[in-house]
Amino acid sequence: MPKVLTIEDDAVTAREIVAELRSRGNEVDWVDNGRVGLERAVGGGYDAITLxxxxxxxDGLALVTALRHAGVQTPVLMISALSDVDERVRGLRAGGDDYLTKPFAPDEMAARIEVLLRRRQPAARETVLRVADLELDLIERSARRGDLALELLPIEFRLLEFLVRNSGQVLTRTMIFEAVWGYHFDPGTNVIDVHIGRLRKKVDPPGLVPLIRTVRGSGYRLAETE
Structure with missing residues (x-):
């Protein structure tokens, strides 16, 4: 069972985080103080941290900086009411692995934690990624679906690589946008839906089992089965 540490001084927010993560099978500890949180993070053997x-x-920036200086590489999801791009960059540069702004949907937070937990699993460095009959060659930057070579634009390859690396996981539009495009998501844009639509035509042509699936109200998931 994954073990998550939540460091949050607002009790209402903390209860939401803890309840959502526990409902997904995680063991969760909560502390409401930065200094105590650092002590627990260094010695607690956690698989992920919400900060x-x-x-x-x-504060959170000082805490994650101290954590990294101590050699602790536990994945950290920073959560903040500060939503400007510069603040997000500071959080990631300090050592955070992902950044989520308040207010947030609990399922968005949990989805991000699940992605961080997957990254933590040890694995040999892969040069070829596979899901079902879909294959991505990361060196040649090429893709195939069975015997069909897929002609992908660079942004389409990055998008498909992110989906494949997190296959089976529901990925929200915000997560996709920030991972593939690299800057803060504008909820008013339809750029992700447009690119997913184009990618679907190439990856899931008629006659093949669809791999890219829409999860209504949440985002997208690449998987062999529903």
Whole structure:
């Protein structure tokens, strides 16, 4: 069972985080103080951490910086009411692995934690990724679906690689946008839906079992079965 540490001084937010993560089968500990959170993070053997940006005694940036200096590489999802791009960059540069702004949907937070937990699983460096009969060669930057070579634009390859690396996982539009395009998601844009639509035509042509699936109200998932 994955073990997650939640460092959050707002009790209402903390309860939402803890309840959502526990409902998905995680063991979750909660502390409401930055200094105590650092002590627990260093010695607790956690698989992932949710970290509030603004905390008493030791703020989130200082905490994650200290964590990395101590050699602790536990994946950290930073959560903050500060939504500007510069703040997000500071959080990631300090050592955070992902950044989520408040207010947030609990399932969005949990989806991000699940992605971080998957990254933590040890694996040999892969040069070829496969899901069903879909194959991506990361060196040649080429893709095939069975015997069919897929002609992908660079952005389409990056998008498909992100889906394949996280196959089976529901990926929200925000997660996809930030991972593939690299900057803050504008909920008013349909750029992801447009690119997913184009990618579907290439990856899931008529006659083949569809791999790219829409999860209504949440995002997308690449999987062999429903």
């Amino acid at each position: 509030d940006r603004m905390l008493p005694e030791l």
